[in-house]
Amino acid sequence: MILSLAWKNIWRSKKRSFVVIxxxxxxxxxxxxxxAFYNSFIEAxxxxxxxxxxxxxxxxxxDYLIEPGLEFRLSEVEALEQSLNGSQSVKSWSxxxxxxxxxxxxKTSLGVQIYGVVPDAEAQTTGLESQLLDGxxxxxxxxxxxxxxxxxxxxxxxxxxxxxxITLQKLDRxxxxxxxxxxxxxxxxxxxxxxxxxxxxxSDLQSLTAVTGLNEMAVxxxxxxxxxxxxxxxxxxxxxxxxxxxxxxxxxxxxxxxSAMTKQIxxxxxxxxxxxxxxxxxxxxxxxxxKEIGMLRSIGMHKKSVFRMIILETxxxxxxxxxxxxxxxxxxxxxxxxxGMDLSAYATALEEYGMDAIFYPSIExxxxxxLMMVVIFTAFLGAVYPxxxxxxxxxxxxxxxx
Amino acid sequence: MSVIEAKSVSKIYNPDTIPVHxxxxxxxTIEEGEFTAIVGPSGCGKTTxxxxxxxxxxxxxxxxxxxxxxxxxxxxxxxxDFRLKNIGFVxxxxxxxxxxxxxxxxxxxxxxxxxxQSAMDERxxxxxxxxxxxxxxxxxxxxxxGGQQQRVAVARALASKPKxxxxxxxxxxxxxxxxxxxxxxxxxxxxxxxxxxxxxxHDQRVIDKARRIITLEDGRIVSDEKK
Ligand SMILES: Nc1ncnc2c1ncn2[C@@H]1O[C@H](COP(=O)(O)OP(=O)(O)OP(=O)(O)O)[C@@H](O)[C@H]1O
Ligand SMILES: [Mg+2]
Numbered sequence: 016m017i018l019s020l021a022w023k024n025i026w027r028s029k030k031r032s033f034v035v036i037x038x039x040x041x042x043x044x045x046x047x048x049x050x051a052f053y054n055s056f057i058e059a060x061x062x063x064x065x066x067x068x069x070x071x072x073x074x075x076x077x078d079y080l081i082e083p084g085l086e087f088r089l090s091e092v093e094a095l096e097q098s099l100n101g102s103q104s105v106k107s108w109s110x111x112x113x114x115x116x117x118x119x120x121x122k123t124s125l126g127v128q129i130y131g132v133v134p135d136a137e138a139q140t141t142g143l144e145s146q147l148l149d150g151x152x153x154x155x156x157x158x159x160x161x162x163x164x165x166x167x168x169x170x171x172x173x174x175x176x177x178x179x180x181i182t183l184q185k186l187d188r189x190x191x192x193x194x195x196x197x198x199x200x201x202x203x204x205x206x207x208x209x210x211x212x213x214x215x216x217x218s219d220l221q222s223l224t225a226v227t228g229l230n231e232m233a234v235x236x237x238x239x240x241x242x243x244x245x246x247x248x249x250x251x252x253x254x255x256x257x258x259x260x261x262x263x264x265x266x267x268x269x270x271x272x273x274s275a276m277t278k279q280i281x282x283x284x285x286x287x288x289x290x291x292x293x294x295x296x297x298x299x300x301x302x303x304x305x306k307e308i309g310m311l312r313s314i315g316m317h318k319k320s321v322f323r324m325i326i327l328e329t330x331x332x333x334x335x336x337x338x339x340x341x342x343x344x345x346x347x348x349x350x351x352x353x354x355g356m357d358l359s360a361y362a363t364a365l366e367e368y369g370m371d372a373i374f375y376p377s378i379e380x381x382x383x384x385x386l387m388m389v390v391i392f393t394a395f396l397g398a399v400y401p402x403x404x405x406x407x408x409x410x411x412x413x414x415x416x417x
Numbered sequence: 418m419s420v421i422e423a424k425s426v427s428k429i430y431n432p433d434t435i436p437v438h439x440x441x442x443x444x445x446t447i448e449e450g451e452f453t454a455i456v457g458p459s460g461c462g463k464t465t466x467x468x469x470x471x472x473x474x475x476x477x478x479x480x481x482x483x484x485x486x487x488x489x490x491x492x493x494x495x496x497x498d499f500r501l502k503n504i505g506f507v508x509x510x511x512x513x514x515x516x517x518x519x520x521x522x523x524x525x526x527x528x529x530x531x532x533x534q535s536a537m538d539e540r541x542x543x544x545x546x547x548x549x550x551x552x553x554x555x556x557x558x559x560x561x562x563g564g565q566q567q568r569v570a571v572a573r574a575l576a577s578k579p580k581x582x583x584x585x586x587x588x589x590x591x592x593x594x595x596x597x598x599x600x601x602x603x604x605x606x607x608x609x610x611x612x613x614x615x616x617x618x619h620d621q622r623v624i625d626k627a628r629r630i631i632t633l634e635d636g637r638i639v640s641d642e643k644k
Contacts, residue, residue, distance in 0.1 A: 016528045016529075020514070020516070020517070023517065027515065027516050307512070307514065307515070310506075310508065311514075312497065313471070313473055313506055314500065314501070314505075314506050314525075314573075315497055315498070315501025315504075315526065315529055315530075316497070316501075316529055317497050317498075318493070318494070318497070410473055411468060411473050411474060
């Protein structure tokens with residue numbers, strides 16, 4: 016009964032109700048879109064990090080973490096190789112020798128990390144080959160080929176087939192150098208790799224350093240769900256340190272926490288704005304009806320029924336608006352999930368952070384009911400003060416104020 | 418037992434600042450089935466007296482009992498319930514619920530009493546027919562004339578068969594024709610439904626229709642005649 020009266024009351028001032036309903040729709044839609052956008056941001060960031068830099072799991076000598084250096088190599092490479100090659104869960108893996116050195120061109124020289132890799136394994140694990148902008152992938156140049164990033168190439172002012180010299184310190188502290196020829200120039204989706212990595216063949220690096228063995232193994236899995244079981248089984252065969260990409264790079268967790276916090280803050284801000292709008296509108300609706308509410312109280316409507324009526328009016332509006340906002344948000348996301356959102360105008364800045372220029376916003380289904388509850392709760396909160404005002408009215412008003 | 422018994426009732430507004438003695442030592446009894454007018458010049462205390470009888474305003478001195486219940490003994494919620502079950506109200510400016518149809522307005526008090534839909538339907542139809550406004554029962558108040566609206570208001574007040582109906586200047590906003598027909602209908606309801614009416618008025622034609630006339634002056638009863 017009160018429900019149907021509340022429902023009818025909503026439509027007595029259509030314009031005002033539409034403003035409230037419209038505001039809720041826009042607010043909810045904006046939240047859904049913002050959530051989806053953030054999710055795709057995070058998703059792109061971790062996807063690029065996993066696919067082109069860290070892989071799912073990496074293995075190091077525990078001391079390598081304290082001070083990365085040639086001397087801290089993996090101790091049980093063979094056992095690991097066996098375990099990795101025999102695992103159904105592993106898509107590919109790449110063993111690397113990594114050494115810090117100088118890369119010199121006729122113009123200038125730079126400090127870089129030199130990765131000695133097995134070309135095929137590296138291509139399958141980090142997609143290095145697919146990221147070439149220019150040149151070829153360890154096939155055209157027979158002696159000492161090297162791949163460098165576009166960024167390094169610019170700094171060194173070298174091109175494909177240019178000659179560069181690697182200088183490094185061997186384990187016995189003796190300095191050694193060798194000349195390499197640039198075979199390819201790549202642009203990785205990982206900003207870290209673009210900044211300082213150069214790739215050579217493992218065998219070339221091993222003969223330069225006069226050291227066999229590996230400093231790092233990166234493992235790419237068929238499915239990210241498999242990370243923990245594979246980590247456990249690898250830990251069982253080695254004393255070396257097996258870590259997941261989240262353990263290696265805290266920025267993934269940080270990004271996620273930051274995004275969760277940002278989502279919460281924006282939700283609170285939008286809900287606060289809605290809250291003030293609702294309080295204001297409902298207060299107006301109550302004050303306009305002073306006389307009518309007084310009459311209702313006079314003829315025997317209880318305070319709690321009047322209170323409920325005002326609360327219901329507001330919550331009903333949120334029940335109309337909430338689903339509409341969610342639905343529009345859902346449609347927008349559906350469209351963007353298939354078509355993508357082209358942000359190539361900001362490509363340079365985005366690439367700095369390891370993002371893609373095209374976003375595919377997506378959202379967890381659970382977000383919809385949660386947002387719906389938040390909206391209803393906001394409407395309820397916004398109605399409380401006007402409803403209290405309404406029941407504080409003196410029923411005498413009905414007869415006095417003619 | 419009398420429906421209403423007022424004993425030495427006084428009302429003083431603003432007792433702490435500028436006291437206004439709106440009602441002074443009024444005693445009166447209303448019996449079931451009365452058709453009583455409270456008359457007197459503006460400011461004599463008609464509205465104040467009706468509000469106190471209706472449990473909308475407090476009594477400063479004395480006490481009022483309705484069917485033997487002292488209304489000063491009731492708390493807020495009990496008083497609301499008491500009004501709902503015992504008193505029908507008709508206001509000068511109709512005060513119908515604008516979003517409901519005439520029929521829904523008539524049913525409203527019964528709704529608050531949680532009556533059955535079929536009983537409400539039947540009662541509302543019966544009253545609207547008696548009031549001669551059956552054909553406009555699906556219209557909203559804004560689509561009705563003042564006279565029609567006030568008839569809906571009387572029907573609403575009668576709907577739940579209250580002990581009595583209070584009407585403060587029910588005809589003040591009506592033209593003479595509507596005034597007369599409203600009074601005729603009230604008189605008819607008084608007969609047919611055995612409804613007790615207490616109304617205030619300035620209007621001589623309304624006074625003429627009353628069967629008991631209580632005249633107030635400066636908050637005191639100066640005459641009380643029955644016809
Ligand atoms: N809320 C109030 N506060 C102070 N004084 C009041 C209040 N209500 C009424 N009065 C005073 O009490 C007296 C009686 O008022 P009341 O409204 O009962 O008169 P009335 O007979 O109904 O007048 P009218 O015919 O104009 O409606 C008047 O002097 C009025 O000024
Ligand atoms: Mg008056």
